[in-house]
Amino acid sequence: MSTPATPVVAAAPAVPAIPPSPTEPAITEPGVPFVEIEGLRSQQFIPAAKEALLSLLAEQGQGKVIRPVFNWAGRNSLFPLHWGLACCAIEFASAFGARWDAERFGVVPRSSPRQCDLLIVNGTVTWKVAHKLITLYEQMPEPKWVIAMGNCATGGGPFRTAYSVVPGVDKLVPVDVYIAGCPPRPEALLDGILKLEELIRERRE
Amino acid sequence: MWINMGPQHPMTHGLWNLRVKIDGEIVRDIDPEMGYLHRGIEKISEDRHYNEIITLMDRTCYVAGIAWEHLYIQAAEKALHVVPPERTLYLRVLVEEMQRLASHIMWYAAFVQDLGLMSPFLYGMRDRDLLLDHFQSFTGGRLTYEYMRVGGVRNDLPPGTTDRIRKTMDWLMDRFAEYDRLCLGSQIFRTRCDDLGVLKAKDCVTYGVTGPMLRAAGVKRDLRKDRPYAAYDRLEFDIALADTADVTARYLVRMEEMRQSVRIIRQVVDWLDHHPGPVMAANVPRWLGAPYAPIGHEGYLLKRHYSKGVGLSAIEEPHGEATAYVVNEGGEHPYRVKFRSPVFVNLSAAKSYLVGYHVADIPPIMGSVDVCVGEVDR
């Protein structure tokens, strides 16, 4: 136990150097610029720019340039709706407290559904509130996601037999991520949000 | 003009709807609309074992779960004629007072956020987590504990807990001074909260308002003193009082209650250090100790009738006077469980302390009431 810890970096295998590709001729002379600017006159400039723009657009058509950028932006700034339903709302608030600080991941609760991307259903949904929940979901602009936080939102939880409780919020709105727990700890909520970020990346939305 | 504040509104701190009739910025009439979180806990309880209901009690009031466990357990013990051992009583006082601290700190966080103070919300959540850490160490849960049992508590404190609790209490006392500096030291806070949401002592009694709201009006009623339960009659503490009956007074009462809670907890941990003993009553029937009976044994269990009885208990919950009425008609399920939620009554009087003030005053006033919708709707 008392032996000095060996440096991990030294133990890891060194990254092999990438061998130069045989098809591309290596640039040997350092002073030669890659593109000759002097030959570029205005007559040649416009077609060149047009070509570059078209190739960019063609790649965008395949969703390769712009879309990943927006995907990155979308998944890194998820604004949840500031809405407390039941017990999980307290843990939801804890997740924004000093210890967990969900704002680290760019998660900032907003009060107006128009400015939100993420509906976190944090608690028991009753039939009385069901249509309000649907209204809120529909007021949120696309693209939007739903997290069912806790057992109540997932499947009714301990109240599933009750006459007034919706057994699972997925009966009302499409759910992307379910978080188990009654209530889930703030870590679980953060994990759910990170899972959602992975999901957005995989779906390439 | 009627506006709906809720069910999704930053003011509500839960799931309810305050319909407000405004004239300019002045509130002319209000109509609270409840029931968005009605989960039928009283009905489900009729279908559950006595110890299974504890699970529901935690979720009834999610900021003061253990106080509600305590409330229900007392009534159930009376209905089932079980007497818990003495150490259990002190343990229950300990967890209830810690829960009161956690609940009041949560109230503080929510209340100052209503006033627009942003940082104390974070400070409150930070300090509350320290208390929840202790709860985790001996109940395993942060919010829903299932700690109490009919006839005792589930387990004793792990070694070293009392010292850690003492340290936390010292830290919290310093933080309370900081809270006071942030709020009472601010001229804007006083301008906002003085003479706001006044509900005088006479109206408080008429409308049945209890808890810190009542004591802020100068009425000296605290069930821990007036009708001591558990081990409260053996502990020294004072009732927090104020007399201006406004939002500032409620703030002062709650801050003083937190200090008194710290005082109680210090006494209790001293007692617990020197008085080891069992934490479960000896005369608890076996089917109560193991509520999750194997399938097929229900008939066998049902034959073990306990004597009938009706239990009534009342405790001073963080929000006010809570009572439980448990009817035991034999068998393993209660016949009827009725709860009196303090916030339920405090909210029903909302018209008397909201009308005539500004729209901007609604959040601090409702914040000073400390609404917990879980226990209102049940």
Place this chain on the structure above:
Amino acid sequence: MSVQSLYGVASLIATTLASLVPGVPGYLVTLLADLIFGAILLAASMINTIVLIWYERKLLGRFMDRRGAMHVGYAGLLQNFADGLKLFRKNTYMPSEADRLGFYTGPTAYMVSSLVIFGVLPISTGWDNGSLPLSLLLALVIFSFAPLFIFISAWSSNNKYSLMGGMRSAAQMIAYEVPILIAVVAVVVVSGSFDLTTIVMEQQNYWFAIPLVLALIVFVAGMLAEMERIPFDLPEAEAELVEGWNTEYGGMLFAFFMLADYLRALIGSILIVLLFLGGWTLPTYVPSALTNFPLAGIFWFMVKTYLVFGVFVWVRASLPRVRTDQLLRVGWLRMVPLALASVVLAAALVVVKCLPLIGCVPGIGS
């Protein structure tokens, strides 16, 4: 053409580009230079604003015992770019009963009116776009357009909360416009000019914050109200009005509001620095090593601006919100007399030509 000024840089780029295409008329080159100048200014102010938001979030996080954004980019620097891009992509909804014209023009005009002010604010010696004789007045006039646009967008989004927020915003901004303007008069009396560059140059010996501390207090309080920040953020009081006048706005229009708010915060801080804290200059008696490096003017200007904004963040982290009637009462009954008193003091200062603590300064009021 001097490259010492921002406009000079723009002209240089314009002439270089024009030389590529033969036969471009001169007025087109001037137009191009104007456009490039505008673009640089726009980009600079936008990036500054976004960094300002990051700065506020990090600072606020530290005040609250937490970290703030830290996982997107280095220390969360890219967080606000992500937010902006995301809002850019979001659907923009319009409520079915909303007024289409007002709903779209309100936020846009609000944004544009805030951006235009950067055109008249001098940044540093030589880096301004030439001095306008009435630049201070122009900046304040454009600054006070905002309540109109806020009210238009609030009214046209057909939401009760928005409407209440818009009403509050209009009342508050008009109430605090008056003391701000009177406080500015004190500065003008002492410096003898409406030109911001001249006002800064007048502060070579001492900053106006010292003799005109009363005017500074009034101006800061008024700016807090104009910027709609806590403790005067009633129009978007989260607790009672859901999001205030931008409740119904989502997507890019909401981003406009957000950006314009911080643009105005930036402008407010810049105005305070220019009017009271010596702009890009340091007092003449500080060691010259502090001012003798390239871009020293802009450096000190930015440092001062961010410090002033840091004070605003500090206030936001530690004060509760006031109520509308209290705000208006303070505005009309306390701020206006204080501002008037500061003008009288400034006039007395010009006549006596002496400062309370520093002593008699010969150059004052010239």
Place this chain on the structure above:
Amino acid sequence: MAEEGVGALLRGKLPDAVLTVEPFDGTLGRVTFAPSHALEVFRAVRDDLGFAHLSFVGGIDWVAEREVVYLLWSDERKAYLLLSTRLDAKDAHVESATPLWPSANWHEREAWEMVDITFDHHPDLRHLLMPDGYAFHPLLRSFKLHEPEELEVKTRRV
């Protein structure tokens, strides 16, 4: 001694109204009264005996009849008093306590919608917890709970 006191006092005042007086753990006693004399009992308890605080009003369904329980608190005596009255299940109605104790308002609304007990002269008897127009009374014994799998949940996607 005190337990005998309040019940006996009440019985002496209203011999027709009070049916039984029995001791009840944790209170000054449990007084059962005839529903037809409800208002007199309420007045006597509040004005003469000083029970100014009504803690709760709760309904219990005993299948054949329904019970209404009132819990009262007196600041002078520092004790609870339990009032109870039994109603016929077919025609369950009793005088409302709201005019005397405004705190009974929501409790009676809840008892009405949950246990189907009508409170006469209640100012505002409408649904509190359940949505308007909810036709059932969940806390009746005849109302059974089901696992959600047994129910067919029909929702419409728009």
